[in-house]
Amino acid sequence: AQSVTQPDIHITVSEGASLELRCNYSYGATPYLFWYVQSPGQGLQLLLKYFSGDTLVQGIKGFEAEFKRSQSSFNLRKPSVHWSDAAEYFCAVVPRSGNTGKLIFGQGTTLQVKP
Amino acid sequence: GAGVSQSPSNKVTEKGKDVELRCDPISGHTALYWYRQSLGQGLEFLIYFQGNSAPDKSGLPSDRFSAERTGGSVSTLTIQRTQQEDSAVYLCASSLSTSGPYEQYFGPGTRLTVT
Numbered sequence: 150a151q152s153v154t155q156p157d158i159h160i161t162v163s164e165g166a167s168l169e170l171r172c173n174y175s176y177g178a179t180p181y182l183f184w185y186v187q188s189p190g191q192g193l194q195l196l197l198k199y200f201s202g203d204t205l206v207q208g209i210k211g212f213e214a215e216f217k218r219s220q221s222s223f224n225l226r227k228p229s230v231h232w233s234d235a236a237e238y239f240c241a242v243v244p245r246s247g248n249t250g251k252l253i254f255g256q257g258t259t260l261q262v263k264p
Numbered sequence: 265g266a267g268v269s270q271s272p273s274n275k276v277t278e279k280g281k282d283v284e285l286r287c288d289p290i291s292g293h294t295a296l297y298w299y300r301q302s303l304g305q306g307l308e309f310l311i312y313f314q315g316n317s318a319p320d321k322s323g324l325p326s327d328r329f330s331a332e333r334t335g336g337s338v339s340t341l342t343i344q345r346t347q348q349e350d351s352a353v354y355l356c357a358s359s360l361s362t363s364g365p366y367e368q369y370f371g372p373g374t375r376l377t378v379t
Contacts (some may be wrong), residue, residue: 181365192268192355192370196334239307243365249320250295250365254307 150175153242155255162230163263167255170225170258172240180242181250184214188236196238199223210234235262265288268371270356276377277346285341289358296339297359297368298323302352311356313339322358340375346378 152214154173162168174180182199197208204216214225223240269288277283289296298310301321302333309323313333324330328347333339353375357368 185370190372192372193357194370195367198367241307249312250359250361250368251297251307251309251312251320251323252299252307252368256306 151244151253151254153169153240153253155238155240155257155258158256159259159261161261161263164232165229168225168227168230168234168260170238170240170260172223172225172244174221174223175240176221176244177247178201179216179218180244182214182216183241183243184208184212184223184225185241185254186210186236187239187257193239196225199203230260230262232262232264235260266359268356268369270354270371270374272374273354274377276376276379277319279348279378280345282342283346283376285343285376287339287341287353287356287358287371289337289339289356290369291337292360293358293369294336294361295359295366295368296333297357298339298341299355299357300352301355301373305352307355310341315318346376348378349358351378 158175167173184196185193196212197206199206199216206214237257237259241252269372279335296313301307312320314339315336316333331341353373355373359366359368
């Protein structure tokens with residue numbers, strides 16, 4: 150079945166430590182890939198996206214993500230986490246076979262940052 | 265420029281009442297999406313508009329839910345005879361087009377509580 154999976158529901162890291170949030174997808178053709186962040190009480194903000202080309206994508210707020218076709222993964226990384234990064238992170242896809250552009254989201258990963 | 269706006273930000277209603285949720289997309293964005301975010305179901309697609317037409321209503325959970333868009337701009341999501349399971353945050357997003365796909369920009373959401 151087609152799906153987007155974020156294996157980690159909750160992650161805690163210390164401020165200044167590195168971060169990696171996992172995302173795996175299951176689609177016949179590589180979908181368009183996105184990472185969104187949602188701070189408490191806020192809407193969703195796009196961090197970065199992958200459509201094609203260079204597999205390492207740079208986003209806002211110092212985030213990057215790497216697309217790995219062989220692993221059907223699009224993991225989000227940040228070298229040094231700040232307390233303000235505490236939020237919920239969603240991986241999302243738009244299947245290439247559709248023509249509506251609707252996003253299909255993973256279940257989300259809640260990031261807690263320890264001082 | 266102005267982002268996507270939604271109103272009201274919070275709505276408390278009694279079970280059985282009808283509610284209307286409003287979305288003002290970014291000017292010039294032809295595609296508009298409604299999503300629902302709830303604890304049990306995560307982020308779910310509801311409906312998408314291209315201009316004033318809705319080619320994909322597949323996410324609407326029941327016939328109590330309907331939506332319209334007028335003038336290629338403002339959209340209203342209506343829930344009739346609200347039930348407690350309708351309690352959720354309703355998010356609206358807009359994008360330049362569905363061919364791309366272009367980035368979706370999200371509003372802050374309307375938190376609906378059905379008592």
